[in-house]
Amino acid sequence: MSNKRSLIGLFMALTLIGSVPALADVDGQALYRQHCAKCHAEDGRANTMRGWLYFAQNLSKAKWQDNNSDRDILDAIQEGPGAMPGYADTLSEAEQLALVKAVRDLRKP
Ligand code: HEC
Numbered sequence: 001m002s003n004k005r006s007l008i009g010l011f012m013a014l015t016l017i018g019s020v021p022a023l024a025d026v027d028g029q030a031l032y033r034q035h036c037a038k039c040h041a042e043d044g045r046a047n048t049m050r051g052w053l054y055f056a057q058n059l060s061k062a063k064w065q066d067n068n069s070d071r072d073i074l075d076a077i078q079e080g081p082g083a084m085p086g087y088a089d090t091l092s093e094a095e096q097l098a099l100v101k102a103v104r105d106l107r108k109p
Contacts, residue, residue, distance in 0.1 A: 028098030029105070035087065036099070044106030054083035060108045073100045 033042065039050045044059035046052075058064065077096050080086030087096060 026092075026094050026098040028095075028100075028102035031091070031095055031099055032102040035091075039084070043108075044103070056084070059103050060106045062107060062109060065104070065107045070100050070104075073103050 037048075039048060039054060039056040040046045040059050041048045041051060046056040046058050048056075050056065074096060076084070077091075077099055078086055078088040087099075091099070
């Protein structure tokens with residue numbers, strides 16, 4: 001009886017663990033297109049209508065990339081400077097980290 005119950009508990013714990021996305025499974029570029037491209041543009045240059053309206057940062061510039069650490073980018077994603085929304089509550093930590101990487105991939109020489 002109690003044995004059966006702990007088996008069920010174990011099964012449920014395993015199901016829960018299985019549903020937590022691993023970092024490798026999060027597609028940062030898809031998240032970027034979904035949440036960020038409307039202002040920062042697909043290529044990060046922010047040459048979109050909203051980018052113009054809100055003075056969104058050009059994320060592809062090498063100089064900007066050099067001047068900002070991964071921590072700075074993560075802070076921006078979580079807090080949302082200026083007109084940008086913050087994503088601390090809407091995206092998981094793994095998703096936020098995947099976005100930092102996606103932002104790094106926007107770098108142009
Ligand atoms: C509503 C438009 C909008 C959306 C959506 C948006 N941003 Fe921004 N973002 C901005 C604006 C505007 C700024 C400049 C804010 C300022 O400095 O006043 C900015 C700044 C940034 C910065 C730079 C901050 C700095 O210190 O230079 C980063 C990094 C950034 N955004 C990443 C992202 C990422 C990643 C996403 C998607 C998760 C995103 N943004 C979604 C408008 C947006």
